[in-house]
Amino acid sequence: MTLGGRIELLERIYPLLKEAESMAVGASQSDQVRNQLCTLKVQAALLSWGVLELNGLCVDGNQISAAEASEGAPEELVQEMLGVIQRQIALTEAERKN
Helix, strand or coil, X not given: CCHXXXXXXXXXXXXXXXXXXXXXXXXXXXXHHHHHHHHHHHHHHHHHHHCCCCCCCEECCEECCCCCHHHHCCHHHHHHXXXXXXXXXXXXXHHHHC
């Protein structure tokens, strides 16, 4: 992952993370829903940024693209993909080379 790639990702998700953080302390139901919405938007941004291509993934008999994964893939698969992306973000350059 390049420095530019990390900057691009952070620029996309930082405003959402800040909003989710501020909504997390709110007690109202609308604050909680808004927090969840921001969290889901962060996950969608991570998927669109971190998954460039999918081959052979079919949902309901139809092959889906990387862009469609967050909307059409089963939740378990989406969470697995997010976990891989988050682990890759956290790795150092030396760790990624191994």
